[in-house]
Amino acid sequence: MDIIELRQVTKNFGSLTAVDDLDLKVPMGTIYGFIGPNGSGKTTTIRMIMNILYPDQGTILLFGTRQRNQRLDHVGYLPEERGLYKKMKVYDVLKFHGELKNGKNLKQEITYWLRKFDLTAWTDKKVEALSKGMAQKLQFIATVIDRPQVIILDEPFSGLDPVNSEILRETLLELQKSGATIIFSTHDMNMAEKMCDYIFMIHKGKKVLDGTLNDIQNQYGSDTIRIQTELGAGALEELKGIEKISDFGQVQEIRLNTQADSQTILAEIMKKSRVLRFEITRPSLHDIFIRIAAPERKEDNHA
Amino acid sequence: MIFLYALQLPKERRTTMRKILIIALREYRAAVKTKSFIVGLILVPVLMGGSMAAFMIFKDNVDTDDLKIAVIDHSQLVREALQERARLRNETEIFDKENGEKIKPAYILEFIQPDSINPFQQKLDLSNRVRSGELHAFVEIGPSILHPDSIQENTMIRYYSEHAFMDDVRYWFSDPVNNHIRQLRLNEMDLAPEETRDLFYWINVEGMGLVEVNKKTGDMQEAEKxxxxxxxxxxxxxxxxxxxxxxxxxxxxxxxxxxxxxxxxxxxxxxxxxxxxxxxxxxxxxxxxxxxxxxxxxxxxxxxxxxxxxxxxxxxxxxxxxxxxxxxxxxxxxxxxxxxxxxxxxxxxxxxxxxxxxxxxxxxxxxxxxxxxxxxxxxxxxxxxxxxxxxxxxxxxxxxxxxxxxxxxxxxxxxxxxxxxxxxxxxxxxxxxxxxxxxxxxxxxxxxxxxxxx
Structure with missing residues (x-):
């Protein structure tokens, strides 16, 4: 069952079309990653799902119905820019948000989540006393305090240190295991690759990718070679059949032309340097993102 | 009341009502729990009560330094009367009756002979004396106050000071002057004081509400003052x-x-x-x-x-x-x-x-x-x-x-x-x-x- 469905949804802001004729289906129990450059329409899409913005055209179904107001009680939402009452105490903030969502066993839930995110000592402190990272964790707890069936997170990992990012990642996977459907937008392609069952990319208001990572990578085929040589990027100079080289220092990634033969290229490189590693692979999500979002900004085009 | 109403509503409306109440409760708590709210709550009546108390305390607590007032009496009729009333006031009204403490300034009157040649120069000199603080004010009593003529200026009492509008002394002059010239007019008519008593009996208009019928007893009820x-x-x-x-x-x-x-x-x-x-x-x-x-x-x-x-x-x-x-x-x-x-x-x-x-x-x-x-x-x-x-x-x-x-x-x-x-x-x-x-x-x-x- 699709827990969220968008049918031909369009949203304009004046003359700007922020979301253009968008179709999307989010199956129940999955983790769906929203990716896209800044200003591509991710937040607008999320806000429309949350009924904060109204689409100019199209239909949005939540739990299979257009009557979303009541259903929104089962959706937790973490906006891109965090907003908490600074003068409220941590416990009161969580109780307030839990009550608004008609959450059950709030006292136990608050204790559980504060302990999980190492905020127990801050229970009676005011929000203004928290660091930015702590406030972000608190905002996340407020989002899930009522154990919603759907969790929508706009850039949940931004601003978190690696330890807290890891805690958040584990928590999201736990919530998914307990039956929640999770949507999150991110610029961290690595996190999206590792966590998401489905990835949706929006660019200039239009859907450009939608599917599992495997499906998306299959669309692009095995046109990428990951190579490590003793000469480094110098071994790749003046090679034919290469569309792009991305130099990561120790390792280089080569995108091949459609007619290029990987074995011919390997032979050419071996004439110049010892090859320590040679891997024919599919493009990473990061690479796919850049191919779509910035085709004009080729970092190192040797084609 | 609102809660009872909320209980009778269908589920969707109940949820709406519940959410409104949760937001309202947060607003209420956020406001009333602040120190500024409690301080404001106490401070407003304290300030209002305090300002009223201060008014009561200070209303009689005026500057008690004696006030010297010059009088140019063109009529030559009221000098004695004014001096007598000033003496009486200075003896009886300016001291607290219980502890004898001086609570008001004494009025010291200085009578000036009118300068018929250069009256403006005289008034300028007196004004300068007021400005220098030597005098509190000066009063000019017109020549025709007993029998007003067609020239309005001749029948006026003029009070000159730096703050004439708000000055209590100004109001004090009216009574002794008018009482005295009224008595002089009566004397001219040769009327005995007992004959004129009714003539000057002033009747106030009393403000009353309306007469109404008592709703419980049905009796007519006198209007209240x-x-x-x-x-x-x-x-x-x-x-x-x-x-x-x-x-x-x-x-x-x-x-x-x-x-x-x-x-x-x-x-x-x-x-x-x-x-x-x-x-x-x-x-x-x-x-x-x-x-x-x-x-x-x-x-x-x-x-x-x-x-x-x-x-x-x-x-x-x-x-x-x-x-x-x-x-x-x-x-x-x-x-x-x-x-x-x-x-x-x-x-x-x-x-x-x-x-x-x-x-x-x-x-x-x-x-x-x-x-x-x-x-x-x-x-x-x-x-x-x-x-x-x-x-x-x-x-x-x-x-x-x-x-x-x-x-x-x-x-x-x-x-x-x-x-x-x-x-x-x-x-x-x-x-x-x-x-x-x-x-x-x-x-x-x-x-x-x-x-x-x-």
């Missing part, structure tokens, strides 16, 4: 209390909503509640805050007035009107303030809008006195039926001892209820759009556009 204190103090107190409550509860919504918008709290909440529920919750919070303060102050005022044995002054019949109009006034003003706050992007926007938005609350205060003086006049009636002014002006009209037509408060109530519904509806439409829009200035055109498009 008009109490000046009651006529002015009660309406003033009630209107000022209402003004203060609106200022403390509804007006702050403008900046509160603006801050919630700018700090993105609104977006978080809008994932849980609709904009309309959010706005109504905030307004309900404001009503609770104003009712709390009103209950404390009204109860305090009733207790204080009873302690002072002036319980008759309390207009119990008006209290339900007071609370009804207060609630509507807070909703009306609150919805406008919340809507404007939602359209603001920074403090500057809020400051620019605050004053014009407060005008409907402030303006009735400027026309309070004419309405109190003539509560049944056409101007008072029509202004009190103009919805933004109704809560204040209808209350004033109800609080004065004058009986206004019985239908008018009800008509005012209906008009205000309708206007409040309109305010909430328009406010809600502006709020819904404004709360999420960033970077748009809250111009009149934008506000109208939000209201129309919703």
């Amino acid at each position: 008009t109490n000046e204190l009651q006529s002015f103090l009660v309406p003033y107190f009630m209107v000022l209390l209402m003004f203060m409550l609106v200022m403390m509860s509804a007006i702050p919504l403008l900046t509160a909503v603006m801050e919630e918008k700018m700090e993105r709290i609104a977006e978080v909440l809008l994932a849980s509640v609709t904009p309309f529920q959010f706005m109504l919750g905030k307004i309900l919070g404001s009503i609770s805050i104003s009712l709390t303060i009103a209950a404390i102050y009204v109860a305090g005022a009733i207790l204080t007035v009873h302690q002072m044995d002036m319980g008759d002054m309390i207009p119990y019949r008006i209290l339900p009107w007071f609370f009804a109009f207060l609630i509507l006034f807070v909703i009306m003003t609150g919805s406008v303030m919340a809507a404007l706050g939602s359209a603001c992007n920074d403090n500057k926007d809020a400051q620019n809008l605050q004053f014009p938005a407060m005008l409907p609350v402030i303006l009735p205060l400027f026309i309070l006195v004419p309405v109190m003086q003539n509560p049944t006049g056409n101007l008072s009636t029509w202004l009190s039926l103009f919805p933004p002014f109704t809560p204040t002006l209808m209350l004033v009209r109800l609080a004065t001892p004058v009986t206004i037509p019985a239908w008018q408060p009800y008509a005012g109530l209906i008009v205000v209820v309708l206007f409040t519904i309109l305010s909430v509806w328009i406010g809600g439409r502006i709020f819904r759009t404004g709360i999420l829009l960033q970077g748009q200035k809250p111009t009149l055109a934008n506000l109208i556009s939000y209201a129309l498009k919703g």
Whole structure:
């Protein structure tokens, strides 16, 4: 069952079309990653799902119905820019948000989540006393305090240190295991690759990718070679059949032309340097993102 | 009451009501738990009581340095009379009767021979003496005060000082001069004092209410004497209390909503509640805050007035009107303030809008006195039926001892209820759009556009 469905949804802001004729289906129990450059329409899409913005055209179904107001009680939402009452105490903030969502066993839930995110000592402190990272964790707890069936997170990992990012990642996977459907937008392609069952990319208001990572990578085929040589990027100079080289220092990634033969290229490189590693692979999500979002900004085009 | 009502509603409406109440409760707690609220609650009556006490303490505590006043008596008739009255005053009125302490200044009169050649130079010299502080003032008594002639200046008493308008000494001169010349006129007519006693008996007009029938006994009831204190103090107190409550509860919504918008709290909440529920919750919070303060102050005022044995002054019949109009006034003003706050992007926007938005609350205060003086006049009636002014002006009209037509408060109530519904509806439409829009200035055109498009 699709827990969220968008049918031909369009949203304009004046003359700007922020979301253009968008179709999307989010199956129940999955983790769906929203990716896209800044200003591509991710937040607008999320806000429309949350009924904060109204689409100019199209239909949005939540739990299979257009009557979303009541259903929104089962959706937790973490906006891109965090907003908490600074003068409220941590416990009161969580109780307030839990009550608004008609959450059950709030006292136990608050204790559980504060302990999980190492905020127990801050229970009676005011929000203004928290660091930015702590406030972000608190905002996340407020989002899930009522154990919603759907969790929508706009850039949940931004601003978190690696330890807290890891805690958040584990928590999201736990919530998914307990039956929640999770949507999150991110610029961290690595996190999206590792966590998401489905990835949706929006660019200039239009859907450009939608599917599992495997499906998306299959669309692009095995046109990428990951190579490590003793000469480094110098071994790749003046090679034919290469569309792009991305130099990561120790390792280089080569995108091949459609007619290029990987074995011919390997032979050419071996004439110049010892090859320590040679891997024919599919493009990473990061690479796919850049191919779509910035085709004009080729970092190192040797084609 | 609200909770009982909420229980009877279908589930969807119950959820809506519950969310509004949760927002309202948060608003209420956030306001009443602050130190500034408690300090303000105590400080207002303390300041009001303190200023009244200070007035009582200092009203007789004037500068007791003797005042020297020069008198140019062109009539040559009142010198002795003035000297005698000044002597009498200085001996009997300027000392506290209990402890003999001097509490008022003595008046020292210096009679100056009129300069018939250069009278202006004489007055300039005296003026300079006043300026230098040697004299407090000087008085010029016209030559024809006994038998006024056609030249008005000749029959006047002129008081020259730096602050003649507010100077008590000026009023003191009138009595001895007029009494004395009146006596001189009687003497000329050769009338005995006992014959003239009735001639100068002054009769005051006593202010009375209207005769009415006692509703319980059916007996006719004598009209009551008009109490000046009651006529002015009660309406003033009630209107000022209402003004203060609106200022403390509804007006702050403008900046509160603006801050919630700018700090993105609104977006978080809008994932849980609709904009309309959010706005109504905030307004309900404001009503609770104003009712709390009103209950404390009204109860305090009733207790204080009873302690002072002036319980008759309390207009119990008006209290339900007071609370009804207060609630509507807070909703009306609150919805406008919340809507404007939602359209603001920074403090500057809020400051620019605050004053014009407060005008409907402030303006009735400027026309309070004419309405109190003539509560049944056409101007008072029509202004009190103009919805933004109704809560204040209808209350004033109800609080004065004058009986206004019985239908008018009800008509005012209906008009205000309708206007409040309109305010909430328009406010809600502006709020819904404004709360999420960033970077748009809250111009009149934008506000109208939000209201129309919703």
